[in-house]
Amino acid sequence: MASERQRTPVPQVLRDPSYLKVCRSLFALRLLACSLTAALSPSESTGAAFLMLLTAIISGWAMLDDRFVRAYFRHPAIPGLDLLVIVLHLALDWPADLALLVLAVSAIILGLTLTPWLALPGLIMVLGAVVVLSSRSTDPWSTGGVLGVTAALVGSTGLGWTIRHAFVELQRSRDMIMAERVRLTAEAERARLAREMHDSLGKTVNGISLAASALQTAASKQPEQVVPIAREIENASRVAADESRTLLRALRRHQVDRPLAEQIGELARTYATSERQVRTTVDGIADLPPECAAEVVSIVAEALENVERHAEATSVDVWLRTEDDGLVLTVRDDGRGFDPRHAAAKERQGHFGLRGMRERAERLGGTVSITSTRGTGTTVEARWPTVDREVAT
Numbered sequence: 001m002a003s004e005r006q007r008t009p010v011p012q013v014l015r016d017p018s019y020l021k022v023c024r025s026l027f028a029l030r031l032l033a034c035s036l037t038a039a040l041s042p043s044e045s046t047g048a049a050f051l052m053l054l055t056a057i058i059s060g061w062a063m064l065d066d067r068f069v070r071a072y073f074r075h076p077a078i079p080g081l082d083l084l085v086i087v088l089h090l091a092l093d094w095p096a097d098l099a100l101l102v103l104a105v106s107a108i109i110l111g112l113t114l115t116p117w118l119a120l121p122g123l124i125m126v127l128g129a130v131v132v133l134s135s136r137s138t139d140p141w142s143t144g145g146v147l148g149v150t151a152a153l154v155g156s157t158g159l160g161w162t163i164r165h166a167f168v169e170l171q172r173s174r175d176m177i178m179a180e181r182v183r184l185t186a187e188a189e190r191a192r193l194a195r196e197m198h199d200s201l202g203k204t205v206n207g208i209s210l211a212a213s214a215l216q217t218a219a220s221k222q223p224e225q226v227v228p229i230a231r232e233i234e235n236a237s238r239v240a241a242d243e244s245r246t247l248l249r250a251l252r253r254h255q256v257d258r259p260l261a262e263q264i265g266e267l268a269r270t271y272a273t274s275e276r277q278v279r280t281t282v283d284g285i286a287d288l289p290p291e292c293a294a295e296v297v298s299i300v301a302e303a304l305e306n307v308e309r310h311a312e313a314t315s316v317d318v319w320l321r322t323e324d325d326g327l328v329l330t331v332r333d334d335g336r337g338f339d340p341r342h343a344a345a346k347e348r349q350g351h352f353g354l355r356g357m358r359e360r361a362e363r364l365g366g367t368v369s370i371t372s373t374r375g376t377g378t379t380v381e382a383r384w385p386t387v388d389r390e391v392a393t
Helices: 017-040 046-064 066-074 077-092 097-112 116-136 143-221 223-253 260-271 290-311 340-348 353-363
Strands: 007-009 277-282 315-323 326-333 367-373 377-384 390-392
Touching: 017 046, 017 066, 017 097, 017 143, 046 066, 046 077, 046 097, 066 077, 077 097, 097 143, 143 223, 143 290, 260 277, 260 290, 260 315, 290 315, 290 326, 290 353, 290 377, 340 367, 353 367, 353 377
Parallel strands: 277 315
Antiparallel strands: 007 390, 315 326, 326 377, 367 377
16 A cells, blocks of 8 residues: 655646647747757857757757656756756857847746746846846947847746746636536435435345344244245345445545545455455555546446456456556456457447446546456556656655
């Protein structure tokens, strides 16, 4: 079981494809500015040319790789070093009018950083460099030129911050809507379970009570009826136990207000028996957004349900972890296994467990793969390339 550790939230806006597209577009614009600078205003300094090439490489990498964009905004050292490279270029090749275009686009990117406390020091560093360099130049700019550049850089940073703030507010609104949807879904599920308890389990328990009363009467007046009535009570008790277990599992699947590790652990315990051990591990994840957690827990439940019904397993492992900035869920058993090629035929016969898992994974942009051979067990693996989470540190 995962231990309780401090939780560090990851900015959800970095999961927004539209936000990442804006970021990549700005890096593409900066790459274009680097190319124009190199073509129209080549530097005589080898060091300045190297620094401009390094800026172009960073821009091209970010333009093509979402993972690098996320790393850029998560780790303050990366944008800090990026700005330092540009400032050093200006120091080696001042005044470089076209290079200021690269600096202006970088200021917008700086405003997009998800750590506002980084944007202000970065902006001060850039503005300080502009002022110092212009004052030391043999052909210093006029006061109006320096003020114009300063205003342009401040405005560019403000534009980036405004874009970032708009996306953060949009994500916050989406989260509120999704949380309310999950809450309403959970309430509807609880109401449904309450009706089932009244209509199904209640009637079964009432039947057991009536049979027990009849057993008392038969024991004194009709001894030959004791055994049939006792068998009826036994069967009804078994049905009641199965119905209770089903309702309990359904409740475990909809406790969205509980930590993820607790939800999975308690759900797994309902499938554990004296003959079957179920182990759970949650690595590096403190929690998921409610809608994601609900789907993950449901996939675990469906996989364990299949194990109970078909696998005849003695050991099951449930493992939720992160890999390459994505999420991976593995449910592995040592049961009798099956031929995956027959899965489609099973679905035509009304067995939709595997399809249900695939559909739930696809709702979050993920996939499910199933590996199984007869006699060696089954492994169900669900993967999501990017799922927002709170990480355990």
